[in-house]
Amino acid sequence: MVLANGEEQGALDIGMLCMLKRASLLVQDLIKTEGDAFTLEAVDDDGNSRLHWNLPGVLLNKLIKMRISRDDHLNRLYTFEPYIALMVDQVKAARLCGVTLVRKMRSDRDEVEHYVQQLNSCVEGIRQEARSKSFARKLKNYQRSSNKNHKELTGYVDALFERHSRLLVLRVDLGYQKQHCRTTQAEAKRDREHLLRNKRSNKLFDDMVGYIWKLEHGPEKGFHYHMMFFFDGSKVREDITKALLIGRYWTELITKGRGVYYNCNADKSRYKSCGIGMVDHRDSPMRDTLNQLAIPYLTKTDIYMKLQAIGRGLGKMERPSLKDPRGRPRALLAA
Template structure:
């Protein structure tokens, strides 16, 4: 996809999320499987080979997954317990794809010991998955991920209780490639600077809410997925407004170090578009907006960025409908955890 103004899109694209989802699914299937994963096969010439049973074929799928072997993910992210389980045991067993290749089934060295090692790896995975400590960690992780999505959807619903129409902007804010080493602390400082300036900059005069999510890409470094909510009765032209916010980040907040991606500039590419003007009573658009919010939290279902402090946040909910206009204070809009 072409990038606008040196724009940045999240490095954790949906294909990565899908691969993580598959890794979690196949790990669960491996845990449920029974019997030996591998057997020793000796042909008429006395050569030893690896025979793949059902669990062995599943393990082979997992060993082939790039995201599980990429150490950059492990250094910055905390995997979902199922994925963490398979990553640890594959590493402990020293498993490599070449060992489990159908085209290289003949094993070097002591084939019998290798089969025992591989079967032992699968048995250890099954055993750990049944222990109370693992189940507790799994329940805790899943509650956390679901809690974030629930809080954000409730936040959006609260905005619609106050405003009949919302102009929803989706902008990714990051750094140029030569500044991809920007630290998490520096990125946080830039984000706080941006939100602090919303009180004095007319560009944000009709903003009624926002959601932010910090992510990291191996090439792009730290970047933010942002959703801005404006009073739809007062502003229009979402693509233009999103571009102005992106340019403000690029030129003023980051002093030329930043880049952005304006999702509103090409809404037609989205199969289910939940950005732009969204009416309170437009259920299809509201549903699509829910999916856009889900996208912000979806990666957390399988892999969470290890952040210094908060990795996600939102502006406080607005006053109930009928309250007087939003006060124009000197201090920036207060945030709460998402």
């Protein structure tokens, strides 16, 4: 994705999400296995031995090679979903974070036997913890929290449609240039609050009826926001231009040239259905896409990791009051 200033800005760190998804699935596969991960295999008359790899060992090695447990920066910023957190805790407890396993490497029998015990103990620790009641509670609570956020946001958007017959939906990512990627979470929060506070006196935000924001962090991008803005569609059009102006306002005035933005609406033509742009309250397919694709985009990282934010990491504008039921009824969508 290319920014207005020519730099690239991924809306989400897709590589990181794919790695975490794979890690979660590998842990779940590992839990289902039985038997030793590794056994001792004698290879010569001098007492040298090597590891014999069983399926659990192959899975454990793949997880160790991902280096998730060694990424201190990531571990400080995020809380992992329970399967990944379980693996990270057990790998650290077994002191395997920096281990590199080589299939054909030979060594002294006592040394290899020590590794066999260490590795098998780690796998058994993962299995036992995964079967515990405390882990089941952690998993249930984590999933409930993610589902609650999605339900809350879709309910918020439904309330906007109760009040307005058409919404102009913008999705804009707001962040910082690479040389400013060390911007602190507190500074990013102040910039976001400044942007939203100025809506009261800035004509750019006239007829804005709602917004949603989500704080994220990337290893190269630092702290950044995924934003959705909702404008009264009966009064505002030109979503691409509107999103462009908001992005420029962020970069030029709010961040004083330190910021960057990505105008998602400018790329909406690439998708058959994206849920942004002009959305009519009667357009069920478009609203379904908004609820099933556009809104989950804001909370996608929460499936595998949740940012340990100072204060809230997700927010929205106050929910609108309902329309007076005595007003003129809306037209029904023609069959």
